[in-house]
Amino acid sequence: MNTNTDLVIDAHDVHHTYRQDGTDSPVLHGVDLTIRRGEFVLLMGPSGCGKTTLLHILGMMMRPTSGSVRVEGVDVGSMSEAERTRFRRERVGFVFQRFNLLPILTARGNVELPLRLRGDTMDGQAARVLRQIGLLEKADKKPRSLSIGEQQRIALARAVVTEPHLLLADEPTGNLDSATAGAVLDLLANLHQSCGLTTLMITHNEHIATRADRVLTMRDGRIEL
Ligand SMILES: Nc1ncnc2c1ncn2[C@@H]1O[C@H](COP(=O)(O)OP(=O)(O)O)[C@@H](O)[C@H]1O
Ligand SMILES: [Mg+2]
Numbered sequence: 235m236n237t238n239t240d241l242v243i244d245a246h247d248v249h250h251t252y253r254q255d256g257t258d259s260p261v262l263h264g265v266d267l268t269i270r271r272g273e274f275v276l277l278m279g280p281s282g283c284g285k286t287t288l289l290h291i292l293g294m295m296m297r298p299t300s301g302s303v304r305v306e307g308v309d310v311g312s313m314s315e316a317e318r319t320r321f322r323r324e325r326v327g328f329v330f331q332r333f334n335l336l337p338i339l340t341a342r343g344n345v346e347l348p349l350r351l352r353g354d355t356m357d358g359q360a361a362r363v364l365r366q367i368g369l370l371e372k373a374d375k376k377p378r379s380l381s382i383g384e385q386q387r388i389a390l391a392r393a394v395v396t397e398p399h400l401l402l403a404d405e406p407t408g409n410l411d412s413a414t415a416g417a418v419l420d421l422l423a424n425l426h427q428s429c430g431l432t433t434l435m436i437t438h439n440e441h442i443a444t445r446a447d448r449v450l451t452m453r454d455g456r457i458e459l
Contacts, residue, residue: 239307242400242432243269243292248301250287261287262298263455271399272430274423274445276437279452285436286404288452292434293326293402294318306399323352327393329403333385335377335392342373345391352396363391367421383414387421394425401425403435415439 250262261284269275277285290296291303294310303310306325310318327348335344345360364370367387377385386406393401403422407415423445426433435442443449451458 239304240271241268241304242271242273242306243267243434244304244307245292246302248288248291248298248303250284250291250296250298261455262291262301265301265452265455265457267292267450267457269432269434271432273447274426274433274435276435276443276446276449277452277457278437278449283452284455285452289402289404289434289436293328293400294322320352323348323396325399327396327398327401329386329389329393329401329406331405331408333377333389333409335385335389337377340374340376341369341380341388344377344388345395348392348396354396359395360391363395366425367391381414383410383417386410386414386418390418390421390425394431397429399432401431401433401435403433403437405436405438407437407439416441419445 245265245267248262248265252259252261265288279285291298294305297311305321308321310321313321336347339347342360342364345363346356349356349359361370361373364373367390369384369387369391372380372384377388380388390406406422407418410418419439419442422433422435423442425431
């Protein structure tokens with residue numbers, strides 16, 4: 235597969251309509267978006283304007299109704315579901331607003347999960363990332379005995395442990411108080427700085443804007459120019 239491209243994301247004329255119980259809800263009306271390798275891009279816009287929908291399409295969790303999406307030069311629309319899943323596990327990390335940590339696993343178990351899913355040997359990668367986010371000493375704790383901020387840092391560790399080429403974050407600080415949110419955003423910005431991780435983050439937090447390369451605004455299903 236050709237991955238020799240500077241564009242990590244290259245989406246063109248993306249439309250999406252949800253169909254439910256015979257009702258059509260058009261949400262995306264022709265999104266064009268390119269993100270270059272190493273960029274830290276924020277996506278803002280009013281609630282309900284289609285940000286999460288777009289993130290799920292770019293992250294190959296959903297197919298758009300029409301339009302083309304290239305990830306690292308590869309047309310992901312022409313792939314089978316199995317190919318998309320493998321490609322996603324290799325290249326994309328996700329962080330969600332509601333962490334989605336598995337309660338029965340320890341912090342370390344949660345961080346190791348994406349490695350297991352793709353059949354990696356563990357050889358210390360989880361411990362390395364846990365140390366990087368300052369939570370190695372909590373590795374054997376279950377999520378419920380961690381603070382909310384710690385849980386989100388674990389979710390971030392889980393997203394980057396596979397060394398993805400693209401990090402997609404959907405309001406990762408939406409459930410955090412402002413001090414905790416600041417710590418998580420610092421961690422994200424530092425991760426981006428230290429490894430040049432291409433990052434697209436949906437946020438309502440204006441403070442992080444100064445640390446981003448670009449701030450995009452979405453309105454009425456399009457990205458404003
Ligand atoms: N699975 C779904 N089925 C039908 N409508 C949906 C679905 N998911 C989201 N929507 C609708 O699509 C619109 C955009 O949602 P979303 O992408 O979550 O926006 P945002 O993340 O900007 O708040 C909203 O009106 C929402 O109600
Ligand atoms: Mg959303």
